[in-house]
Amino acid sequence: MMKKIAIGLVILVLLAAGALGFAAYNINSLVAVLKPELEKAASQALGKPVEIASLGASVFPETRLELHDLKLGQENSAQRFSLGTLYLKVALAPLLKRQIAVTELALQSPEIFISKSAEGHTAVQPREQRDAARPAAMQPDSGSAPAKPPLELKLDKFSVSDGKISYRDQQSGRDFTITELDLSSSLSVADQISLPTLKGSAVLASQVKLSLEGSGLDYDLQTGAAKLTQLTLGSPAGSISLNGTLANQGRAGELKLTSPTAIYLDKLASTLSALTGATTPPLSGSVDPNLNISFNAGLLSADGTISLTGVGVKQPGAAVEGIAGLIKLSYSGRGSRFASPKLSGTYNGAPFSGALEGQLLGNLVQISRLNLDAFEGTLNATGSFARDSQDIAAQFDARNLTLEKLNTAFSPGSAPKITGRLERLAGKINGRNNSELKQNLNGDFQLLLVDGAVPGINLAQAVLKSVKDLPFLTEALIGSVPPEFNAAVNSDNTKIDRLQGSFNLNAGTLSTNDLQLQSDLFDLQSAGRVGLDGTLKLTTSFLFNPNFSRALVARTPGLKHLIDQEGRLVIPLVLEGTAPRIIVLPDLAKLARSGAGKVLQEKAGDLLNKALKGKGGKGLGGLLGF
Template sequence: MKALGKILGLFFLGLLLIIVALLFALTHLFDPNDYKDEIRQIAHDKANLDLQLKGDIGWSLFPWLGLELTDATLASADTPDKPFADLRLIGLSVRVMPLLRKEVQMSDIRIDGLNLNLQRDDKGHGNWEGVGRPTETTMAQQSPGEPAPSEDTPAEQPGEKTAGQPLKLDIDSLSLSNSRIDYSDAQKGQQFTLENIELKTGAIREGASIPLKLSAFFGTNQPVLRARSEVEGQLRFDRALKRYQLEDLKLAGEVSGEPLKGKTLNFSAQGQLLVDLAANIAEWNSLKLSANQLRALGELKARELDKDAKLSGGLSIAPLNLREFLDGIGVELPKTRDANSLNQFVLVSRLNGSSNGMMLEDLTLKLDGSTFTGSLGVADFARQALRADLKGDTLNLDGYLPPETKDKAAAARQAEVKDSISSAGKDGSTPLPNAPTQQAWSDDKVLPVDQLRKLDLQLALSLGQLTFDQQPFTDVTLKANGRGGLITLQDVRGKLQGGSFSGNGRIDVRQAEPMLSVEKRLSRMPVEPFLKKDGQPAPIRGLLDLDAKFNTRGNSQKAWVEALNGTASFVLNDGVLVDANLEQQLCRGIATLNRKAMSNPPTGKDTPFRELKGSLSVRNGVAHNPDMKAQIPGLAVSGKGDLDLRVLGIDYQVGITIEGDQREMPDPACQVNERYVGIEWPLRCRGPLELGAKACRLDQDGLGKIAARLAGNKLTEKLEEKLGDKVSPELKDALKGLFNR
């Protein structure tokens, strides 16, 4: 037995020596470089791949099955002259014995100098297409009894489980360095570059956390953009469950290029990523995001990944100077009247969207002291479909308007108005002011026509208080729709100092020249806030009721006014003509006719009236009023004339029927006797609208006619006294008519 045991021991020892010798012979006497042509042919026949091995092939057999390739290029066999990849070095090794148990235990995988150059020509054909399928020659050489693969027969994918348990991966590490990916599309003229790719991982084992770090530079030509990014985290995956996690993600980098107009955006993000392909969901939890000054927290969830993925989540942006942030990423904001506008911005919202659009729902937005709630977003990116349903507490719109500028035309008009005011006098004794001639409106473009033509808008807005033109409007609501260049204001409502307004309108930019129309109604709206300009007091006060319907065209204030047409009816209640006493002017006229001097002139500076009403017919910027009526204590006023909106000038003929001095101690000089009953005293009003009643003077020609009429009446009275009852009534009437002509 001892001899048998010794013999067996020597046999196995000899067998081991033979195996070692064979392995030595394989690794030292067998050179795989001698078989490069066979390797290239197999790659050509089985994968339609043109493989060029310019460097040596290094290998080992046991206990590691190792392979090292240097200086290799890859191209589709269809286009062998257009390689899509070249490789400086790849090295890997696998333990032999675990392979028998269907376990892959690998040492470090090293890839250096990998360059992918993917090109799509002007016909849409890519230089990588055709790789992976057998050549036509190989298909023809298949045995007659062997069925050829068809489109209905899916090809076996690498790593696909065919039988038994799946392979178990165990890799010490993976490193990719000095690598680059280029993609170009000749049809679209686009180029993308990913260069200086560096990837390092720890041990790769299924179900365990795998440390990884990736960095690269990204560039594109449409638009010209350059970005640097770094990613760190712990990767965990389960192939059976199709579940992949990236824990403790840290993403950082910077972006610059044409969209940022020379500015640089520094960004970073953190969180926990999960992708579950079995459930078709993805999540980014504990999200922390920064971009220059912006700081945000949130979470994102995507579902139905196999279809049009649906996105949901939440976002919270910390207080931010929005103006500085936008300026830092190349967004040029127009100048505003308030230089501190957009300095305070806070947002908290729930996200809901897809690849087509994104909505901010359950939104709370704080902007410069204003708070808005509701929803806001883009329903369709392709159509720029803006949707907004917001409710706010207060908004000072004045701060966001462009700064007030005065061109030469505006300066000329202001000088003209000042001259008229200074020459108007206090008591109406000066000559009638000249009609204004200077244009009162700007010729600057107002509407962004190109953007409005592309706009798809649905807007609903309500505000507790809106400040516009320094006026505090309350309970303001606005609904608007726009699509294809037609914007409709469906309902605009609000209040101001006890009055209210409502209206609707349209902006039509479908043609070369924009068309505008508006219908509005005012109820007991105070007019003083809108007439008080440039530090000058309002020429008139009162509560206005107005029904109006106007249309115009063009794209500037000047064009709108010059093309303005429409109709309106108005009533001004509880009004006051400021700093103009019509009673005083008429009393002076009566005193003149009485040939007496006024001893007790009226002391009031203003002229109150109960009601002023009439209608307007507007044609090409000139409003004609044929039926103005006013009720003033002691006076009955009627008038007609024009309001030239182009230069904001008035030209009116006013008739006033007086009752005389109604004070307790009337001035004897302007007492009204029976001769003045029913007489309409003429006034002419002409000049800038800002003058108000100070633009009105007694019409001297009309006053002369009244004097002649009064003289005729006096002669008639004397004839009656002389004739008494001696003549017939018919003769008396004839004599009165003679003198009253």
């Protein structure tokens, strides 16, 4: 298409320049003859109807041609071009050497309109379809090599002022416009089209100001090869530069994309919001791309890096800030890969650093490696996310994380429900990312927590207060606590020396059969359910340690009937609620049965011993009469 436009431009300029040679003698006749010739030549070159409302020329004081209200395409077509005024200034002497020396070509108020139909089709068609649709008189010449322009063209100054490009999407009902389009350049056309320099500016969607600056743009008319020394697009967010080569009529090439000024994400977000009308989250920091792009016959590949500096995004209750590092990217027809050997930043003020590797295959995002140092511990994970179905899956192994720091980061301003060092949390989960994410999660994992506490509740105290109304108790068990244990029993927290267990996650609920807690005064063994919202219902055996149990028995002898073989006072109970509001429900019936049973056993033993002693102390033989 570019070759045909160039040839059409040469034909236009050639005919106009030839006409200027006779302008001094018969200007009116010249204009009348030249206008249809110009329309015909341009129509053949561009493959669309060209109309010129009026045409004028002058020789003195300068050689000048004016075209007014030039139109390309039908008035109501989905793709059309209109031109307010074209000014062409030509030097006559170079025509004798078969050269066109144009001192100035100016386009004022040109307008291009393109639409997308309700069926999703645009008016821009592949070249083969455009050629097939042309009338016979407009068909391009056959042959392997493009036609060479009949004259060489040199354009000292080429300019476009106050241009406009309109795009209408009838599917979405949205319009997009580029206004205040200004371009200036010099141009030469011989065996190639050369633009030594190019400058321009435009306004997108009436709000975003863009600038364009280029140098060394060359297009070979014989081979279709192009060379781009540098083309820089500037915007409020930063600038992007391209350089490289194209071949095979632009179907193949190699390009390098860089950013001389970096791209500032806060300004990029406001720019995108202005263009699309969508609300974007508050972004910060900058990115610096350095990408190599190659393509051939529709196959695209790319590789390079993106440098991150101070990147962040803030959402209510979640602020990721100061992300710095380098992301390596590669893309081919099979998918894309990404990796970062080192990234660092903060999440709600908590620092983190780590490494990341993964790939994108169609709709599937795979994380093959995530190593994270954060919250005074480490996290290693792999996973996948299907963008179409929103299915997620992950395997993880977290070590030595501090729960207080996790709570500060993920629940800022709220008191922690549990503290300590998460020595290990390992397992796997899967589910579907939607509004019911918690209810969709399934998986298995193991937990080990040490050196922690449950703030706001003392489980030992709660159990001692709840055990009462038993035959061998005259008051609640809390009244039997010896003074030396008052500090531990009256503490506001439950100390955790060690908490461990394995869990199954099904439909958002955790179940366990082996949850064990070791504290200063007791051990706890539980089985039951724990919700992801912190609610729990656990059937529990509460085992006071031997020292504390002996002290209780010394003050309340009836408790000796509840001591197990290891010297521990055993209280069966159920724990319900949400920490710290946990309700302790002791199984008093079971306690009574257990205590009464042992009392009966003890009394039966006493009676038996008395009976034995009554037979002369001969034991069982005496009782039987031996």
